[in-house]
Amino acid sequence: AQSVTQPDIHITVSEGASLELRCNYSYGATPYLFWYVQSPGQGLQLLLKYFSGDTLVQGIKGFEAEFKRSQSSFNLRKPSVHWSDAAEYFCAVSGGSYIPTFGRGTSLIVHP
Amino acid sequence: EPEVTQTPSHQVTQMGQEVILRCVPISNHLYFYWYRQILGQKVEFLVSFYNNEISEKSEIFDDQFSVERPDGSNFTLKIRSTKLEDSAMYFCASSEGSRANEQFFGPGTRLTVL
Numbered sequence: 001a002q003s004v005t006q007p008d009i010h011i012t013v014s015e016g017a018s019l020e021l022r023c024n025y026s027y028g029a030t031p032y033l034f035w036y037v038q039s040p041g042q043g044l045q046l047l048l049k050y051f052s053g054d055t056l057v058q059g060i061k062g063f064e065a066e067f068k069r070s071q072s073s074f075n076l077r078k079p080s081v082h083w084s085d086a087a088e089y090f091c092a093v094s095g096g097s098y099i100p101t102f103g104r105g106t107s108l109i110v111h112p
Numbered sequence: 113e114p115e116v117t118q119t120p121s122h123q124v125t126q127m128g129q130e131v132i133l134r135c136v137p138i139s140n141h142l143y144f145y146w147y148r149q150i151l152g153q154k155v156e157f158l159v160s161f162y163n164n165e166i167s168e169k170s171e172i173f174d175d176q177f178s179v180e181r182p183d184g185s186n187f188t189l190k191i192r193s194t195k196l197e198d199s200a201m202y203f204c205a206s207s208e209g210s211r212a213n214e215q216f217f218g219p220g221t222r223l224t225v226l
Contacts, residue, residue: 043203043219043220049214
């Protein structure tokens with residue numbers, strides 16, 4: 001069965017600092033990988049996804065993620081965080097069924 | 113920009129009561145989904161729906177749950193006899209296709225069972 005681990009429950013960064021949110025997955029074949037963001041009172045918005053090809057994927061709002069098969073990881077990065085990036089971030093993996101399995105989420109706190 | 117909407121935003125009910133959560137998917141989408149998130153836990157898949165029937169469901173989606181597309185726009189989740197442990201945020205999502213298509217999520221309905 002597929003699974004996702006997001007080891008950090010909370011991450012606090014200063015505005016303008018770089019960000020990396022960790023995600024490790026477990027899946028027997030080549031996975032489909034996703035990062036979603038959830039702002040308070042909002043639904044889940046897709047930031048980016050990896051299906052195949054270039055292992056460095058670019059998403060919306062200046063985010064990128066790198067698929068590393070050897071480490072079973074799909075970490076999310078942003079070079080300079082803005083206060084509006086404060087939200088809950090979810091990593092997800094899917095396989096043949098295309099139904100995503102989500103991680104527990106990482107809450108990003110941005111200090112001014 | 114088209115979006116998925118859900119009503120109500122918050123529903124409070126007594127244990128044993130029936131609740132219906134409503135969703136309006138994006139109009140040209142064909143696949144519909146329900147997920148739930150118990151406070152502090154992961155978002156969990158409940159069910160997917162296509163062509164007026166369930167295409168996939170999880171172990172969570174037992175006989176007390178049902179889904180329906182009663183008209184051309186709404187997609188509902190019914191919980192027949194709510195339990196305390198049904199308290200959660202319920203998300204509806206829709207997608208154009210099933211295979212590796214992006215799912216668009218609604219803002220969720222917070223269900224509180226007392």
